[in-house]
Amino acid sequence: MKTNQNRRNFLKLASLASIGSLISPSSIYAYSQSLSKKIRIGLIAVGFRGQSHLNELLKRDDVEIVAIADPDKKMLALAQKILTKNNKPNVKEYSNGDYDYRNLLKNEKIDAVIVSSPWEWHKEHGIDAMRSGKIVGMEVSGAMNLSDCWDFVKTYKETKVPIMILENVCYRRDVMAVLNMVRKGMFGELIHAQGGYEHDLRGVLFNDGETAYNSGVEFGEKGFSEAKWRTNHYVNRNGELYPTHGLGPLAIMLDVNRGNRLVRLSSFASKSKGLNKYIVEHSKGGENHPNAKINFKQGDVVTTQIQCANGETILLTHDTSLQRPYNLGFRIQGTTGLWQDFGWGEANQGFIYFEKLMNKSHKWDNTEKWLKENDHPLWKSYEKEAENSGHGGMDYFVINTFIECIKNNISFPLDIYDLATWYSITPLSEISIENNGAVQEIPDFTNGEWKTRKSVF
Amino acid sequence: MKTNQNRRNFLKLASLASIGSLISPSSIYAYSQSLSKKIRIGLIAVGFRGQSHLNELLKRDDVEIVAIADPDKKMLALAQKILTKNNKPNVKEYSNGDYDYRNLLKNEKIDAVIVSSPWEWHKEHGIDAMRSGKIVGMEVSGAMNLSDCWDFVKTYKETKVPIMILENVCYRRDVMAVLNMVRKGMFGELIHAQGGYEHDLRGVLFNDGETAYNSGVEFGEKGFSEAKWRTNHYVNRNGELYPTHGLGPLAIMLDVNRGNRLVRLSSFASKSKGLNKYIVEHSKGGENHPNAKINFKQGDVVTTQIQCANGETILLTHDTSLQRPYNLGFRIQGTTGLWQDFGWGEANQGFIYFEKLMNKSHKWDNTEKWLKENDHPLWKSYEKEAENSGHGGMDYFVINTFIECIKNNISFPLDIYDLATWYSITPLSEISIENNGAVQEIPDFTNGEWKTRKSVF
Numbered sequence: 001m002k003t004n005q006n007r008r009n010f011l012k013l014a015s016l017a018s019i020g021s022l023i024s025p026s027s028i029y030a031y032s033q034s035l036s037k038k039i040r041i042g043l044i045a046v047g048f049r050g051q052s053h054l055n056e057l058l059k060r061d062d063v064e065i066v067a068i069a070d071p072d073k074k075m076l077a078l079a080q081k082i083l084t085k086n087n088k089p090n091v092k093e094y095s096n097g098d099y100d101y102r103n104l105l106k107n108e109k110i111d112a113v114i115v116s117s118p119w120e121w122h123k124e125h126g127i128d129a130m131r132s133g134k135i136v137g138m139e140v141s142g143a144m145n146l147s148d149c150w151d152f153v154k155t156y157k158e159t160k161v162p163i164m165i166l167e168n169v170c171y172r173r174d175v176m177a178v179l180n181m182v183r184k185g186m187f188g189e190l191i192h193a194q195g196g197y198e199h200d201l202r203g204v205l206f207n208d209g210e211t212a213y214n215s216g217v218e219f220g221e222k223g224f225s226e227a228k229w230r231t232n233h234y235v236n237r238n239g240e241l242y243p244t245h246g247l248g249p250l251a252i253m254l255d256v257n258r259g260n261r262l263v264r265l266s267s268f269a270s271k272s273k274g275l276n277k278y279i280v281e282h283s284k285g286g287e288n289h290p291n292a293k294i295n296f297k298q299g300d301v302v303t304t305q306i307q308c309a310n311g312e313t314i315l316l317t318h319d320t321s322l323q324r325p326y327n328l329g330f331r332i333q334g335t336t337g338l339w340q341d342f343g344w345g346e347a348n349q350g351f352i353y354f355e356k357l358m359n360k361s362h363k364w365d366n367t368e369k370w371l372k373e374n375d376h377p378l379w380k381s382y383e384k385e386a387e388n389s390g391h392g393g394m395d396y397f398v399i400n401t402f403i404e405c406i407k408n409n410i411s412f413p414l415d416i417y418d419l420a421t422w423y424s425i426t427p428l429s430e431i432s433i434e435n436n437g438a439v440q441e442i443p444d445f446t447n448g449e450w451k452t453r454k455s456v457f
Numbered sequence: 458m459k460t461n462q463n464r465r466n467f468l469k470l471a472s473l474a475s476i477g478s479l480i481s482p483s484s485i486y487a488y489s490q491s492l493s494k495k496i497r498i499g500l501i502a503v504g505f506r507g508q509s510h511l512n513e514l515l516k517r518d519d520v521e522i523v524a525i526a527d528p529d530k531k532m533l534a535l536a537q538k539i540l541t542k543n544n545k546p547n548v549k550e551y552s553n554g555d556y557d558y559r560n561l562l563k564n565e566k567i568d569a570v571i572v573s574s575p576w577e578w579h580k581e582h583g584i585d586a587m588r589s590g591k592i593v594g595m596e597v598s599g600a601m602n603l604s605d606c607w608d609f610v611k612t613y614k615e616t617k618v619p620i621m622i623l624e625n626v627c628y629r630r631d632v633m634a635v636l637n638m639v640r641k642g643m644f645g646e647l648i649h650a651q652g653g654y655e656h657d658l659r660g661v662l663f664n665d666g667e668t669a670y671n672s673g674v675e676f677g678e679k680g681f682s683e684a685k686w687r688t689n690h691y692v693n694r695n696g697e698l699y700p701t702h703g704l705g706p707l708a709i710m711l712d713v714n715r716g717n718r719l720v721r722l723s724s725f726a727s728k729s730k731g732l733n734k735y736i737v738e739h740s741k742g743g744e745n746h747p748n749a750k751i752n753f754k755q756g757d758v759v760t761t762q763i764q765c766a767n768g769e770t771i772l773l774t775h776d777t778s779l780q781r782p783y784n785l786g787f788r789i790q791g792t793t794g795l796w797q798d799f800g801w802g803e804a805n806q807g808f809i810y811f812e813k814l815m816n817k818s819h820k821w822d823n824t825e826k827w828l829k830e831n832d833h834p835l836w837k838s839y840e841k842e843a844e845n846s847g848h849g850g851m852d853y854f855v856i857n858t859f860i861e862c863i864k865n866n867i868s869f870p871l872d873i874y875d876l877a878t879w880y881s882i883t884p885l886s887e888i889s890i891e892n893n894g895a896v897q898e899i900p901d902f903t904n905g906e907w908k909t910r911k912s913v914f
Binding site: 188189191192200264266268269270271273274277299300301303305306307310311312313315319322323324325326333334335336338340342343351353354355361362363364436437438439 | 645646648649657721723725726727728730731734756757758760762763764767768769770772776779780781782783790792793795797799800808810811812818819820821893894895896
């Protein structure tokens with residue numbers, strides 16, 4: 001077992017090195033904290049996403065769950081149930097209202113926290129954690145305000161506490177195979193990229209207050225799980241609310257913040273019809289249901305054009321209020337290759353074209369053969385470990401990277417600048433839409449360092 | 458034969474009526490010109506596109522080709538060859554330089570002209586024709602300047618001479634089937650639409666000066682056919698150069714200028730790499746070829762976001778300088794249906810989803826069954842006639858509509874306002890790109906009439 005474990009660690013280290021995560025051996029612990037052998041984790045927010053991370057962490061023998069914090073007793077009970085099932089009963093709880101997480105952050109036994117809270121809490125949870133000297137794994141979202149992004153960066157500069165944005169789609173098998181092909185040069189020079197979040201969330205945004213999915217038309221106080229908070233963003237905001245699943249993988253391929261940067265954007269929003277229609281037509285809703293009177297500000301389809309410093313363009317689409325099959329709509333287009341995604345990550349759900357390798361056929365090839373031939377080394381090595389993990393294995397990789405970087409003193413491949421840049425798309429898109437699509441400059445959160453920072457993913 | 462002919466005319470008239478082209482019985486001839494039984498046509502410009510129209514017209518017994526004009530002797534000879542082959546030798550030629558077409562326009566035997574000239578000539582050819590009282594069929598392009606669009610509209614208002622924009626993709630079989638489904642309400646309320654011109658034109662933009670396609674790296678004076686003029690636009694401009702194939706079908710479905718209108722746009726352009734790479738890597742090119750030094754201004758991928766007055770958004774993509782399979786990339790998204798095109802118009806090359814009809818499967822269906830079941834009545838009736846026509850039959854329909862509208866005194870379904878609106882996208886996108894994506898207002902060329910004009914396509 002020990003030998004196996006050592007071998008496993010070695011392999012992990014080798015593959016981390018193979019993805020080039022090494023910047024400087026001391027970088028992640030520049031704030032000099034001594035760590036126990038096991039990485040001691042606190043979870044801030046244990047809703048369904050936090051519980052999913054909990055399940056992932058409990059599979060590992062190099063992690064100890066020290067404490068969990070959530071104001072929601074129901075969710076805490078579900079998390080404790082998972083812990084008990086895994087023979088870890090009586091984990092310390094912080095449940096005394098919205099700010100008891102600050103007491104978790106004072107817990108000296110904790111090395112790192114994973115934040116899976118509602119979007120509007122990310123800034124406080126993340127910044128407070130950094131100020132407490134806890135390494136942060138931060139779930140994805142977009143910022144509430146542009147200044148939040150700067151606050152993240154400033155806090156990082158002051159504290160030097162590392163933070164990783166836990167963008168799992170960067171680890172999707174097809175995405176990593178395409179990244180592999182991009183790095184091999186098969187796409188030539190990259191020119192244009194597309195991605196987005198095209199996912200029918202109506203059954204998530206509304207429920208009956210008891211069952212999370214497809215169970216009703218309530219939200220906010222009367223809703224359960226995501227419907228409790230996420231839907232309010234659709235009432236009060238209009239923008240690219242959830243940019244990172246689409247943008248993250250593209251930013252990696254385009255070396256954003258590492259030789260390239262996002263310069264400016266313009267966003268357009270369609271009218272808002274999908275959510276109202278869902279409420280009106282639902283068996284538990286109807287024209288006379290109070291929620292049928294609500295004016296959802298969020299446009300059903302929001303598109304965002306982005307210009308990169310190196311001349312590439314990116315197009316993001318946020319499309320979550322209408323009936324549709326799931327499809328993040330990736331497109332990677334270079335001078336010698338073109339990939340278009342059309343599903344939920346299965347190898348055969350895309351189109352691909354390489355003129356030279358396909359004898360100028362001018363015909364799409366199915367992606368399956370290409371993605372399998374160019375499977376990323378990480379996926380080849382960890383297929384088995386990833387197999388039973390969330391979201392088709394992506395969740396294994398994102399958590400594994402977080403833990404292994406901490407253990408091995410390696411900088412996170414998705415760091416504070418990626419977090420700030422990706423998060424900034426949301427408030428900038430909102431300002432753009434409010435001003436009829438007016439172009440917004442995207443700040444350089446690296447303060448010029450993007451020119452010399454090396455690609456590490 | 459006569460009975461067949463009458464029956465055929467009746468069918469044509471019936472189907473024109475069925476697509477609702479009737480605005481006012483007198484509208485098309487408001488400028489009161491008497492017409493002979495056969496529609497007497499003059500062709501302005503008989504390059505390959507003009508010759509394709511010529512072939513189409515020569516199949517008809519209700520049309521007489523009276524004259525052709527082109528400064529290019531080679532193209533004139535090719536056109537005469539087609540005419541001779543069809544037992545129409547010695548058609549009057551106007552070949553004395555760039556402006557001899559004006560003498561064709563003085564020819565009293567001509568009822569209507571079809572203009573298939575290089576883009577930069579459309580304005581002069583179209584406006585001069587209207588001023589001469591000749592009905593105009595105008596090939597597609599984008600305007601050189603926004604003022605050109607206004608000049609078209611002003612000339613129409615002064616002369617009342619009808620002009621039709623010959624946008625053939627509006628008649629593509631899959632596009633018309635989807636239009637049919639949209640009109641039946643299968644997509645619900647439309648929310649978002651995409652289209653574009655995604656077609657690898659490198660082998661068209663460059664040739665050896667003798668053979669039109671894939672034969673070399675010359676253009677301009679040393680090029681042949683489209684390479685003679687089209688490529689210069691890529692040297693000097695950066696914009697949505699060719700908007701109508703993508704926009705036309707979407708504009709019909711969205712009732713643009715007929716209850717709806719395009720309000721504003723923002724365009725982003727990627728860097729320009731494809732054309733230079735093509736020249737450098739071509740066996741007749743190379744790094745030292747003089748054209749390898751040329752700085753092509755046109756970005757390889759140009760995206761344009763458009764907002765509609767009724768709240769829908771449109772996304773156009775111009776992508777013609779890179780290796781890729783042909784795909785206009787249509788997407789029609791409504792509250793109850795979603796179509797995405799992935800080929801060149803074959804029935805089985807797309808994805809479609811109707812939640813209610815597909816039992817909330819959340820899975821794409823192949824389009825074939827749906828497009829066949831909802832084949833447009835026009836295609837059902839004229840499949841045979843269209844069979845051997847250009848571009849998969851589209852060219853039959855666009856020319857047939859042009860001629861039948863004239864014969865039957867029916868307003869064109871694609872008219873002066875469609876022309877001006879669609880053409881305006883090009884200069885507005887150029888201004889937007891020059892100004893880093895700054896939003897441009899799209900003029901209301903109908904001067905408010907869009908609110909009351911009825912859908913006629």
